[in-house]
Amino acid sequence: MTCGVSEGTEPIRLKWLKNKEVLGDTLQVDKAGSSATQPKDPRERFPSVSTSGISITPYFEALALRIEHVKSQDAGNYTCLAQNSAGEFFSTAQLVVHGKLFDILNRLHIPHTHTDI
Numbered sequence: 294m295t296c297g298v299s300e301g302t303e304p305i306r307l308k309w310l311k312n313k314e315v316l317g318d319t320l321q322v323d324k325a326g327s328s329a330t331q332p333k334d335p336r337e338r339f340p341s342v343s344t345s346g347i348s349i350t351p352y353f354e355a356l357a358l359r360i361e362h363v364k365s366q367d368a369g370n371y372t373c374l375a376q377n378s379a380g381e382f383f384s385t386a387q388l389v390v391h392g393k394l395f396d397i398l399n400r401l402h403i404p405h406t407h408t409d410i
Contacts (some may be wrong), residue, residue, distance in 0.1 A: 294386065296373030297355030298322070303377065307356050309349055310372040317349040320356050365390050 296307050304323035309316045347367070348359045360367050372385040 294358045294371065294373075295352065295355050296358065296375070297352075298375050298382075301375070301377055302379050306376045308374050309356060309358050310374060311347075312369045313372070316347060316358070320351050322354045363388075363390055
C-alpha cells in the first residue's frame with residue numbers, strides 16, 4: 294500500500310499507523326525546500342524501516358507499506374496520515390487475514406467471525 298498526497302501546503306508529514314500506533318518514522322515532503330545538501334531520492338535520507346515483517350519504504354513523495362508473509366497478527370486497521378500547517382487527513386484500510394483456521398472452520402461448517410481468527 295502507498296501513502297502519499299498529490300497537493301497541499303508544504304511541508305507535508307506522512308506516516309503509517311496500525312491500530313492507531315505509529316509504524317516507523319515520519320517522512321517530510323518539501324519539494325520547495327530541497328537543497329543540494331539533501332539527496333533528491335528520499336530513500337537515501339530515509340532508510341527502509343522493518344519491524345515484524347512490515348517494511349515502510351519511501352518512494353519519492355510517498356511511503357510504501359509492505360507486509361511479507363502475512364500472519365494473523367498483521368490483521369488490523371492501517372492508516373495513512375498526512376499532516377501540514379493546515380491540518381491533517383487520513384485514510385484507513387482494514388486488513389483481514391484468513392488462514393488455515395478459517396479454512397478448517399468453513400469445511401466443518403462451524404459458525405465463526407473474523408475477529409475469532
